[in-house]
Amino acid sequence: MIIDGKQIQIKKKNEIVSLIKDISAELKLVVIQVGDNSASNIYIKNKKKLCEEVGINFELLKYDSTSTSELVSVINKLNSDSSVTGILVQLPLPESIDKDVVINTISPLKDVDGLTTHNIGALFSGKEGLYPCTAMGIVSIFDEIGYDLEGSNVVVVGRSKLVGLPASGLLLKKNATVTLCHSKTKNLKEVTSKADVLVVAVGKEKLITSNHVKNGAIVIDVGINRTEKGLCGDCDFDNILNKCKAITPVPGGVGPLTVVYLLNNIVKAYKLQNKE
Ligand code: NAD
Numbered sequence: 001m002i003i004d005g006k007q008i009q010i011k012k013k014n015e016i017v018s019l020i021k022d023i024s025a026e027l028k029l030v031v032i033q034v035g036d037n038s039a040s041n042i043y044i045k046n047k048k049k050l051c052e053e054v055g056i057n058f059e060l061l062k063y064d065s066t067s068t069s070e071l072v073s074v075i076n077k078l079n080s081d082s083s084v085t086g087i088l089v090q091l092p093l094p095e096s097i098d099k100d101v102v103i104n105t106i107s108p109l110k111d112v113d114g115l116t117t118h119n120i121g122a123l124f125s126g127k128e129g130l131y132p133c134t135a136m137g138i139v140s141i142f143d144e145i146g147y148d149l150e151g152s153n154v155v156v157v158g159r160s161k162l163v164g165l166p167a168s169g170l171l172l173k174k175n176a177t178v179t180l181c182h183s184k185t186k187n188l189k190e191v192t193s194k195a196d197v198l199v200v201a202v203g204k205e206k207l208i209t210s211n212h213v214k215n216g217a218i219v220i221d222v223g224i225n226r227t228e229k230g231l232c233g234d235c236d237f238d239n240i241l242n243k244c245k246a247i248t249p250v251p252g253g254v255g256p257l258t259v260v261y262l263l264n265n266i267v268k269a270y271k272l273q274n275k276e
Pocket of ligand 1: 134157158159160161162163164181182183184185188201202203204207222223224225254255256258259
């Protein structure tokens with residue numbers, strides 16, 4: 001089975017539209033971008049489009065160049081602006097800016113990317129909070145395909161704060177037995193080939209071949225790599241397809257879920273701010 005992220009996105013988007021209808025206030029997302037990274041431009045365009053489709057106001061604050069202190073002051077103003085529901089700093093930021101300081105200036109209640117230390121702590125301590133959108137999207141796939149993660153042997157490859165680490169936390173919450181691999185893992189193939197569910201978020205084309213995958217496994221390919229032939233994931237899709245039970249394609253798998261879970265987080269942020 002090829003998992004159709006676009007279909008899941010449409011279903012989730014409809015759910016969000018009805019949640020928004022029940023909210024009397026206007027919701028607003030503010031995205032902060034520094035520089036003109038071409039991939040960031042595409043991601044921001046997609047976020048804006050989806051926000052507009054569901055009736056969430058969208059504002060982009062774009063800077064050619066700026067400093068950590070200027071961003072901190074902008075974010076502090078947005079934190080106290082009651083018309084702003086969610087704040088998102090588009091990554092990557094230029095090297096000259098202290099990313100951790102900037103991200104952690106965002107109020108945890110407006111941190112719709114779920115990247116503040118507060119929200120990462122909330123995720124791993126089982127507390128209510130805003131969790132990273134890609135990780136939320138990954139976990140939603142299992143509900144959609146009717147796969148019970150409890151007791152399942154899940155291997156996550158990649159331990160970034162954005163994807164791998166929060167995905168492992170959310171999968172653990174679903175009572176999966178989770179192994180988290182990274183660049184220093186020895187004998188990756190030995191670990192991944194035992195997985196019932198394999199989640200790969202690295203950013204290396206064809207890192208995962210058919211030999212890395214157990215017969216009948218579910219493979220979630222999060223990677224996005226730009227090649228001469230277009231976008232591809234981290235998995236050798238054509239060779240894995242016949243071996244696995246289900247796999248996400250790139251593009252059209254996890255990507256559409258990431259952006260729809262951003263909308264979900266904006267609605268959740270509103271509810272947390274208003275204690276609903
Ligand atoms: P990152 O560079 O922050 O992290 C990569 C991780 O891969 C690290 O933890 C590193 O230890 C691990 N790694 C590197 N080489 C490895 C190897 N040979 N074996 C095992 N592990 C290895 O990247 P990220 O932000 O987590 O993103 C990962 C990929 O997912 C990228 O391709 C990114 O574009 C993509 N991504 C996709 C979405 C989506 O919506 N589909 C969202 C976010 C990121």
